[in-house]
Amino acid sequence: MINYISRKLNSAKIIAKHKPEEVTIVEHRVGWQLIDFKELKKYRDLFYFLVWREIKVLYAQTILGFSWAILQPLIQIVIFTIVFGKVARLSTDGIPYFLFSTVAIIPWTYMSQAMLQSSQSLVQGQQLLDKVYFPRLLYPLTPVLARLVDFGISILIIIVVALYYRVIPTWNLLYLPLFILLMVSIPTGIGLWLSALAIRFRDVKHAMPFVVRMLIYTAPIVYSASSIPETYRFIYSMNPIVGVIEGFRSCILGTAMPWPFIWPGILTSFILLFGGALYFKRMEWLFVDVI
Amino acid sequence: MSSEKNVIKVEGLHKHYRIGLKEEMHDSFLGATLNFFKSPLKNYRKYRSLYRFDDIQSNQRTHIHKTPDNVIWALNDVSFNVKRGEVLGVIGNNGAGKTTLLRVLSKITTPSYGRAEIYGKISSLLEVGTGFHPELTGRENIYLNGTILGMRKKEIDSKFDEIVAFSGVEKFIDTPVKRYSVGMKIRLGFSVAAFLEPDILVIDEVLAVGDSDFQKKCLQKMEDVGKHGRTVLFVSHNMQMVTRLCSRAILLEKGQIKDDGPADKVVAAYLSSGRVSSSERVWENMQETPGGEVARLLAVRVKDEDGEVLESFDIRKPIGIEMKYEVLKSDFLLLPHYNIFNEEGDWLFTTIDTDPDWRGRRPAGSYTSTAWIPGNFLSEGLMFVQSSVFTLDPLIVQFEPRDVVSFQVVDSLDGNTARGDWPGSMKGAVRPLLKWTSEYENVKL
Numbered sequence: 001m002i003n004y005i006s007r008k009l010n011s012a013k014i015i016a017k018h019k020p021e022e023v024t025i026v027e028h029r030v031g032w033q034l035i036d037f038k039e040l041k042k043y044r045d046l047f048y049f050l051v052w053r054e055i056k057v058l059y060a061q062t063i064l065g066f067s068w069a070i071l072q073p074l075i076q077i078v079i080f081t082i083v084f085g086k087v088a089r090l091s092t093d094g095i096p097y098f099l100f101s102t103v104a105i106i107p108w109t110y111m112s113q114a115m116l117q118s119s120q121s122l123v124q125g126q127q128l129l130d131k132v133y134f135p136r137l138l139y140p141l142t143p144v145l146a147r148l149v150d151f152g153i154s155i156l157i158i159i160v161v162a163l164y165y166r167v168i169p170t171w172n173l174l175y176l177p178l179f180i181l182l183m184v185s186i187p188t189g190i191g192l193w194l195s196a197l198a199i200r201f202r203d204v205k206h207a208m209p210f211v212v213r214m215l216i217y218t219a220p221i222v223y224s225a226s227s228i229p230e231t232y233r234f235i236y237s238m239n240p241i242v243g244v245i246e247g248f249r250s251c252i253l254g255t256a257m258p259w260p261f262i263w264p265g266i267l268t269s270f271i272l273l274f275g276g277a278l279y280f281k282r283m284e285w286l287f288v289d290v291i
Numbered sequence: 292m293s294s295e296k297n298v299i300k301v302e303g304l305h306k307h308y309r310i311g312l313k314e315e316m317h318d319s320f321l322g323a324t325l326n327f328f329k330s331p332l333k334n335y336r337k338y339r340s341l342y343r344f345d346d347i348q349s350n351q352r353t354h355i356h357k358t359p360d361n362v363i364w365a366l367n368d369v370s371f372n373v374k375r376g377e378v379l380g381v382i383g384n385n386g387a388g389k390t391t392l393l394r395v396l397s398k399i400t401t402p403s404y405g406r407a408e409i410y411g412k413i414s415s416l417l418e419v420g421t422g423f424h425p426e427l428t429g430r431e432n433i434y435l436n437g438t439i440l441g442m443r444k445k446e447i448d449s450k451f452d453e454i455v456a457f458s459g460v461e462k463f464i465d466t467p468v469k470r471y472s473v474g475m476k477i478r479l480g481f482s483v484a485a486f487l488e489p490d491i492l493v494i495d496e497v498l499a500v501g502d503s504d505f506q507k508k509c510l511q512k513m514e515d516v517g518k519h520g521r522t523v524l525f526v527s528h529n530m531q532m533v534t535r536l537c538s539r540a541i542l543l544e545k546g547q548i549k550d551d552g553p554a555d556k557v558v559a560a561y562l563s564s565g566r567v568s569s570s571e572r573v574w575e576n577m578q579e580t581p582g583g584e585v586a587r588l589l590a591v592r593v594k595d596e597d598g599e600v601l602e603s604f605d606i607r608k609p610i611g612i613e614m615k616y617e618v619l620k621s622d623f624l625l626l627p628h629y630n631i632f633n634e635e636g637d638w639l640f641t642t643i644d645t646d647p648d649w650r651g652r653r654p655a656g657s658y659t660s661t662a663w664i665p666g667n668f669l670s671e672g673l674m675f676v677q678s679s680v681f682t683l684d685p686l687i688v689q690f691e692p693r694d695v696v697s698f699q700v701v702d703s704l705d706g707n708t709a710r711g712d713w714p715g716s717m718k719g720a721v722r723p724l725l726k727w728t729s730e731y732e733n734v735k736l
Binding site: 021022023024025026027028029045046048049050053056057060061128129130131132133134200201285286288289290 | 308335338339341342394395396397398399400401402403404405406407408409410411412413415417418421422424426427431434435438439440442443444467490
């Protein structure tokens with residue numbers, strides 16, 4: 001016991017000697033602020049465990065476990081192929097419908113689920129929000145990262161389907177990281193905006209599932225983007241989801257990169273992300289008081 | 292000590308909240324319909340008013356604030372400094388702003404005005420086992436809880452075995468926490484907290500839970516912390532603990548510092564002033580009164596045989612604990628009861644309303660029930676009451692606020708009490724006056 005105490009004392013002394021002292025200022029800051037990356041870095045271990053908790057808990061006490069990450073999008077792909085491919089016979093520019101929708105639904109599943117969870121993150125974390133401080137930014141960011149595990153697993157579907165249809169990889173595949181980045185930035189941006197809004201007005205909770213269901217039709221997921229008239233193309237492509245879906249298709253199927261559908265979306269998602277971060281930081285102080 | 296540096300500097304801290312957002316009632320269908328269409332805008336204004344305080348006219352220099360009725364000042368111009376190595380106790384009645392102060396200092400909520408500077412790594416314990424997830428194992432929760440409290444992963448790695456050994460749940464460390472008993476969960480949470488090594492530790496009454504042996508172990512650990520030159524801020528109702536652990540105490544009242552000085556002096560002044568969470572509590576504002584759908588608490592008071600509300604009672608006299616509550620719905624089986632705790636937080640007993648007249652289903656209305664604690668039963672000291680009503684079938688807790696009222700039991704030294712002619716201190720949770728008999732034999736030696 002004495003050994004233990006003296007060891008602790010020593011370690012405390014060493015820390016005191018070598019570590020520059022932290023200073024915390026508590027005050028009401030008003031106005032716009034940028035993200036405090038230095039503070040975020042300090043909490044990176046916590047961030048890691050929060051993401052990991054989210055992953056671990058998602059499929060706790062299930063029989064199928066991570067198979068759900070494959071099953072969910074797979075069933076949707078099959079249903080869409082039957083409804084839109086076989087019954088409605090939507091044009092896909094000659095691509096087999098199953099392949100056509102697989103490539104779109106995998107990133108869509110990620111974006112929609114990450115968006116939903118991120119927007120609810122503060123409301124669901126209110127217990128924690130009220131008891132301990134850590135950068136509030138971690139709340140909306142956690143589901144965005146955690147959901148990437150599901151996405152990673154569901155990539156398997158794309159690989160299997162692409163092999164089945166004998167799709168030959170092209171150099172376009174090198175663009176994929178860009179589109180994955182764009183894919184992650186969309187729920188991040190939306191999550192920042194909506195989580196900050198949802199903690200004040202719970203209307204967001206009721207609106208989100210409905211909005212997400214509608215959003216699927218604003219992007220070329222079940223239909224082909226080429227069916228959009230040229231005059232509306234720019235406005236249509238302002239939706240960053242369009243860019244992600246078109247980008248994924250082109251990367252994997254090797255068709256020509258439809259840049260006019262992609263650039264506007266990159267711009268919007270950047271504005272969404274940057275604006276979201278500013279808005280979140282501006283509202284941060286009142287989260288706890290309005291729970 | 293006086294040469295030590297200030298590690299916490301608090302200057303003019305204010306925090307206000309808005310209370311009681313009332314719902315409007317409508318007595319006509321038309322009124323309700325009109326309201327339905329008008330309500331989005333009204334709701335928006337209502338929820339916005341939670342964080343907009345444009346209606347407060349304040350003058351920072353003179354500290355005169357003209358505030359509307361529904362705004363309360365949880366902290367009103369609080370300033371103090373804490374030196375390195377000081378163990379500061381924060382005491383005061385319920386609603387005096389103690390917890391708000393800790394929440395502001397731990398950055399959970401932002402002050403409305405004023406500022407605080409904190410030098411060094413700060414950790415706050417406002418709850419045991421913050422962030423525990425029932426689906427995760429004990430091992431996983433140690434890491435999660437540890438990082439939430441500000442530890443680095445490496446730090447937890449190196450202390451992991453000690454934390455587990457301290458908690459005494461080694462066998463269950465890879466079992467999901469949802470299969471733990473409440474006590475095990477608390478022990479695990481405490482153990483993580485006990486191994487924190489911040490420069491400044493902020494603690495809110497979390498020590499009031501858990502079994503008493505373990506509590507003592509944690510108190511011991513806390514005392515060690517103080518001796519290691521760490522600064523501690525400690526909020527408590529437990530005056531004995533404050534005097535024992537803290538070198539200095541501040542007394543908060545209505546969001547302001549009323550007293551600041553050596554812990555024993557501040558505690559003594561507080562206890563004798565009658566400010567201590569008194570023996571009567573009445574809820575006037577319906578928004579704040581504790582209660583559920585079936586019953587809500589209106590008032591609790593501690594009285595003597597003559598019905599007079601007193602702060603301290605003679606150990607020989609019966610003590611009546613009275614609660615007034617309102618039953619909003621008829622035909623429920625109700626279970627009014629009290630839990631009595633002593634100053635150390637030990638749960639002395641639970642007493643349930645067993646009046647045969649009211650064992651059946653009750654009509655709605657207002658009830659006043661009194662439980663009589665007999666004289667010569669309780670020990671000496673400060674007692675705390677938790678007053679509660681459950682509905683049976685289905686079992687729902689209507690209210691069970693802790694420490695609603697407190698009262699002092701005094702054992703006089705005039706020789707007629709259980710202490711007899713013994714003038715020293717007496718231990719034990721109860722102090723009954725028992726009948727003693729002796730037989731005498733005159734044996735010639």
